[in-house]
Amino acid sequence: GLAERLQETFKKLRGKGRLTEEDVDQALKEVRRALIGADVNFLVVKDFIAKVKERAIGSDVLQSLTPAQQVVKIVHDELAELMGGTNSKIELAPSPPTVIMMVGLHGAGKTTTTAKLANLLRRQGRRPMLVAADIYRPAAIKQLQVLGGQLNMPVFSMGDSVAPPDIARAAVDKAKRDGNDLVIIDTAGRLHIDEELMAELRRIVDTVHPDEILLVVDSMTGQDAVNVAKTFNEMLSLTGVILTKLDGDTRGGAALSVKAVTGCPIKFIGMGEKLDALEQFHPERMADRILG
């Protein structure tokens, strides 16, 4: 892994006497390779390496007897620090219902995560209602209804010919009448560059003023993660991110890319297809995973 490659690099560099700053640059090329290989965006990596170099020089790595270990520790700590340090709870509204809106690219896991999140929050004492606001994808409404059925949880739907902002408004009204203190709105997958569909999301936001707008991101996303996260955030002001499909073997560098470019907390991770497979995000564990 990275530790071994850094050992090799420093061994070669040390062979010729004292370490110089240029030697550190050379060693950091290995860190760059590891992070880009883990799908962290190359511009995010550039900034990250600059921070790591500053910390390394500052921590006297040039004098260290174990420079490789020192650099690995700095990289790991810096990664964990950058991805953490934020609130990963769901913000409850001062007066119910709390409204959560799920957004993201096609196939990221929004519908499944909507059900998982409702399941998790019900265990915390909430009375959730799921809202089927994807009127485009074939059988999307049915998919959410089936998941709601598995959880014995209400699914609000107005079919596929009512506009999503109107569905959302009607859902919140019904939630208030029925005593559901949590409304989770599942939206259709869309491209961040689809102006019409992004405008639709803004209309939903303007209609029901969600307390949380969560971007659902497939953890195997590559360099494009920054484009997606940046655009969704600029258009909607996200409050959090959920990374899905971390039960696979992807290194998940998209986590750092998304956090770096939006500043939004990663609140949960999807760890499987079952409806109980939603966990808290742990920055330390993610740092370990990215570094392989």
Add this chain to the structure above:
Amino acid sequence: VTGRKIIDESLYEELEETLIQADVGIDTALELVENLRAEVKKRKIGNPEELPAVLKELIQQALGEETGGIETGAEQPFVIMVVGVNGVGKTTTIGKLANFYKEQGKSVIMGAADTFRAAAIDQLEIWADRVGVQVIKHTEGSDPAAVAFDSLHAAKARKADVLIIDTAGRLHTKSNLMDELKKVRRVIGRELPGAPHEILLVVDATTGQNAISQAKLFKEAVDVTGLALTKLDGTAKGGVVVAVRQSLGIPIKMIGVGEGIDDLRPFNAKEFVDALFA
């Protein structure tokens, strides 16, 4: 590259970054740029403006000689089994592909062998209805191999030209799910020796380097014969397929460029490579 007067290290770095940004991957990008250096030397190139074209040439070579598309004339029924990880666009691609063959005057049947995911069968049924083809299905929770078996029987009985079998999304690292896929393939092969004639791995263009692991493990499990790269209508370039083609030899056959029924095209290496630099 424009505005540059000489070929220097910063130009090679810029080209390397363009490749990395397109998800070509750092190792493949470094390798391609090394080969570019060698070509520049060999052909005695002095003008920096000529470099992108040479690099494109090298990438196109890496992508192989095959033309895109799936030829279905050789067998009847020609059986296509569609596989891949969760949410990449398998079911949608099957809808588009069925329509493509139907428009060529072929008779197509679909097999709804995703018996696991909520409303997966309903979703494929809507596509079958849109295209105007039959879909063979069982109930949710039934054995996918049994659906594949029945689909093949129906395809033979009705003398269908093409049978396309949908399977549930699954992560390549889940050995029990990969075993299930192996069983589906075995059952198809027992019923019709030589089938499936195409095992199509669907990969999402937004995927990073994990696509290599996906392709490797799916190939080991069910011997993937072709790749469909979806969601190229977004901003992701899908450059990881270069490494997949180079290291595993899997040809890219189709690309998905939208959610609509006509948003499927045969893979064209030149257009794909041009888009990497766009």
